[in-house]
Amino acid sequence: MTADEIYNSLKAQFGDAIVxxxxxxxxxxxxxxxxxxKEIALFLRDxxxxxxxxxxxxxxxxxxxxxxxxxxxxxxxVHKHKIVLKxxxxxxxxxxxxxxxxxxxxxxxxxxxxDMYGVVIDEHPDLRRILLPYDWxxxxxxxxxxxxxxxxxxxxxx
Amino acid sequence: MGLLDQRFENGNVxxxxxxxxxxxxxxxxxxxxxFGLACCAIEMMAASASDFDIxxxxxxxxxxxxxxxxxxxxxxxxxxxxxxxxxxxxxxAEPRYIISxxxxxxxxxxxxxxxxxxxxxxxxxxxVDVFVPGCPPRPEALLEGIIKLQEKVRKESVVKKSA
Numbered sequence: 222m223t224a225d226e227i228y229n230s231l232k233a234q235f236g237d238a239i240v241x242x243x244x245x246x247x248x249x250x251x252x253x254x255x256x257x258x259k260e261i262a263l264f265l266r267d268x269x270x271x272x273x274x275x276x277x278x279x280x281x282x283x284x285x286x287x288x289x290x291x292x293x294x295x296x297x298x299v300h301k302h303k304i305v306l307k308x309x310x311x312x313x314x315x316x317x318x319x320x321x322x323x324x325x326x327x328x329x330x331x332x333x334x335x336d337m338y339g340v341v342i343d344e345h346p347d348l349r350r351i352l353l354p355y356d357w358x359x360x361x362x363x364x365x366x367x368x369x370x371x372x373x374x375x376x377x378x379x
Numbered sequence: 380m381g382l383l384d385q386r387f388e389n390g391n392v393x394x395x396x397x398x399x400x401x402x403x404x405x406x407x408x409x410x411x412x413x414f415g416l417a418c419c420a421i422e423m424m425a426a427s428a429s430d431f432d433i434x435x436x437x438x439x440x441x442x443x444x445x446x447x448x449x450x451x452x453x454x455x456x457x458x459x460x461x462x463x464x465x466x467x468x469x470x471x472a473e474p475r476y477i478i479s480x481x482x483x484x485x486x487x488x489x490x491x492x493x494x495x496x497x498x499x500x501x502x503x504x505x506x507v508d509v510f511v512p513g514c515p516p517r518p519e520a521l522l523e524g525i526i527k528l529q530e531k532v533r534k535e536s537v538v539k540k541s542a
Contacts, residue, residue, distance in 0.1 A: 353496065354459045361495045368495045372458050379491045379499045 222270060224249030227304050230271070234264055240309075248294075250305035255317040258293075258308050259344070262323040265295065265304075272299045276324040281334035283364045287312045289340055291331075293320070310340065312363075319345040337362035398537050405448070405474065406532040408437040409525070412447030412471065414464070416454025419481035419515040423453045426518035436525050444470040449528065451521075452507075455483035455490065456498045468505045476532070478524050479507045482514045489514075 222230075224244045228251055232239050238261060241252040253261050265273040273295040282290045293306040308317050319342045321328040331342040332351040339360035342348055350357065356373075359366055369377055411433075415423055426433045427440060441447045444467045456464060468475070479501050482488035487499035501507060508531060511524035 366495070373462060375458060375461055375498060375503060377458070377495065377499075379487060 222300060222302055224304060227251075227265075227271060227302075230268070231261065231264070235261060248303065248305050250292075250307055252307045252309060255308040255310045256343075258291075258306070258318045258320055259323060261306070262293070262320040265306075266323055270300075271302075272297045273304065274298050276320075276326055277303075279320075279327055279330035279334070281338040281340060281362065283338060283362065284309075285364050289315055289338055289363075291317055291334055291340065312339075315340045316343050317341075318343045321345060336360070339363065398535075401537065402533050402535050405535075406437075406529040408439075409449045409476070409528070409532075410447050411438045411440050412444050412450040412467070413440050413442055414450055414452050414454075414467075416452070416456060416460065417481075417483060419453035419484070422515045422518055423451055423480065423521065426521045431518040431522060433522070433525070436522070436529070438525065444468070445472065447471055448474070449476040449478060451478045451480050452484045452501045453480040453515075455488065456501045457496050458498055459496070461498045461501075461504050464501065465504045474532075474535075476508045476528055477501070477505055478509045478511060478521075478528060480511045480513075480521060480524070481516055482512065485510045485512060 228242050228244055231251060235257065238254040238257045239251060240254060243250055265271050275296045275298055276293060277296050278294040280292045282292060284290060288309060289312060290307055290309040294303070295306065296303050310317055317340055319327070319331055321331055328346065329351060331345055332347070332349060334340050335342055335348055336350045336352055337360055349355070358369065371377060425431060450468065450471065452464065468477070479485050483490065483497070484501045487494060487497050490497035491499060498504065509524045509528045511520050513520050
C-alpha cells in the first residue's frame with residue numbers, strides 16, 4: 222500500500238483522530254490523536270491490507286515551544302511497506318496512550334520516552350524510569366532542562 | 380638496588396627488609412577487580428589476552444572486590460554507577476589501588492560538557508593512584524599504567540601509606 226492509501230483507510234476508519242499528514246515526504250507521516258493511538262495502532266496491525274506487524278522505532282521528541290511528541294516508525298514484514306505515525310502533546314498536559322499492548326517492543330521504548338521527556342504514557346503496564354536512577358529529578362532531553370549542580374553529593378558540572 | 384641485594388651463598392638464606400618483602404609480594408600479585416564499563420573494557424580484555432598477557436605482571440582478574448587489590452575503572456562512569464563504584468571500593472581490603480583507565484574515567488572525556496549523567500572523573504568519588512590517558516588507551520598504555528603502579532607500591536612504607 223502507498224502512503225496515500227494508508228492515510229485514506231485511516232481517515233475512513235477514524236475520521237477526526239487523524240489530525241494531519243505529510244504524504245509526499247521521504248518518509249510519509251501521519252499525525253494522530255494522542256488519546257487514540259492504541260486503537261489506531263491495533264487497526265494498522267490487524268487490518269489485512271496494512272499488517273504493520275513490526276514497530277521499528279519509537280522516539281520521543283521535544284519540538285520546542287512547549288510541544289512534545291512520540292514518533293512511531295512502522296514496517297510490515299508481509300507487505301514490505303512503511304509508515305510513520307506521530308502523536309503530539311503539550312508540556313502542560315503530557316499524556317499519550319500506550320501502544321505496548323499492540324507491539325511488545327514499545328514497552329521499554331515508552332519507558333525511555335517517559336524517562337527522558339516526561340511524557341506520561343497512559344495505560345502503560347509498568348511506567349517507571351528505565352535508564353536514570355529512580356531518585357533523579359527532571360527529564361534531561363527536554364530543551365529547557367538544566368543540569369543539576371549536585372546529584373547525591375556528587376558534583377555534576379565539569 | 381633490587382629486593383635481594385644481600386645473599387648468603389650457602390644455606391639458601393636471603394636477607395632483606397620486611398618492608399621490601401611486603402612491597403615485593405604486593406606488587407607481584409596485584410589481583411585485579413574487573414570493572415569494565417564501556418569501550419575501554421575491550422582494551423582491558425585485550426590486555427588480558429595472550430598478545431599482551433597481563434598475567435606476567437601477576438595480575439589475575441577477580442570478579443569480587445573481596446579478593447582484589449587493584450580496581451581498573453575502565454570506561455564511562457555514570458552518576459548511577461558512581462555510587463556502586465564507591466560501595467565496591469569500600470568492600471576491597473586494604474591496601475587497595477585504583478587505576479583510572481581512559482578519558483571518561485579520568486575527567487569525563489567527550490561527556491565533559493553535555494553529559495548530564497556522567498561523573499567528570501572517578502577521582503570525585505574514590506582516590507585514584509594512576510591515570511591512564513587515551514580514548515581508549517591501547518593495551519600497552521594500560522601495561523605502562525600497571526608498571527607505574529608497581530613503582531609506586533615498591534616505594535611504599537609500612538608506617539606511611541603512599542599509594
